[in-house]
Amino acid sequence: MPEFLDLHGKMSKALRAAAETAVRRHGLHLGQDHLLAVLWRQDGRTPGEVAAMLNVTTPNVVKAATRMAVAGLLTRRRDDRDNRLVRLWLTDAGRALQAPIEKERRLLEEQVTADLTEAEREHLLSALTKIHRSATALRDAPVDQRNSAIT
Amino acid sequence: MPEFLDLHGKMSKALRAAAETAVRRHGLHLGQDHLLAVLWRQDGRTPGEVAAMLNVTTPNVVKAATRMAVAGLLTRRRDDRDNRLVRLWLTDAGRALQAPIEKERRLLEEQVTADLTEAEREHLLSALTKIHRSATALRDAPVDQRNSAIT
């Protein structure tokens, strides 16, 4: 019933599918491009750091990193000073994907927002920001006064 | 880098988290509410029908239905006329969730769009519709003339 939730769900699914096919053209799975993006900005980060930057959990990064290491996109190495830490280093193959993947992502953004005017695009970004704030606030407030109007 | 894709990703994640906690209050997992919604409209559908209605694959519905049957929300029964078909029937427990879940979903929509004016909300829905259309068109056109301007 709720209009926004419903529409967002459908749009999100379609967008996800488009992003997946785009990234698969380069042998990546959806989400791995985000992990790579973090490492492109700076190499040798720990799984925990990457997880925090991507707003995902650490086990998720570990699993993705394992698969990507098998795929030859990155390598693991333990930190010499602190032996608990593991640092993720890009291989040449992983580094070589930066340009094509970023281009692919720019292209997707462009194609998907092609029917929007500049004003519409700005309004959209503004609305999404507001919703993001509201949803985040909702998650951070486990207080169940969900029916009361004001705090 | 792309503004919309980036912002949408973050917002979507926050929204998903909020929806999950909302639905978990009633013992459901995210996505199961959609399956139930289809059955609330009409009982006794087949997994394939439900999958088509939800825009997901059939195995997904089968797995979810299995878990929900264990949870006592629905039951499977084979069709008498066509023994290939399986029909999903709501239990009383599954039917009892309709009011609370729909209320929860309405509340979430309300809370999440609380900071938007009516005009903003309309512009948002319009923009999402356009993006949904573009993304869907992108998926349905495996033609790789992605760099050419016009068809």
Added chain:
DNA sequence: TTTCATTCGTTAACCGGTACACGATTTAGG
């Protein structure tokens, strides 16, 4: 009537995401 193609649901394997428990390593306190 008897094949043969179609249409189902199911299973298995994979990926992204989560929470939870575990083991190893640092670090801080006594």
Added chain:
DNA sequence: CCTAAATCGTGTACCGGTTAACGAATGAAA
């Protein structure tokens, strides 16, 4: 110094999603 607490990566188990393969049942054509 040595023990206890905090930190970090990993393994396991689960859920939602996908694709590919399989088996059973139906329906149509020969």
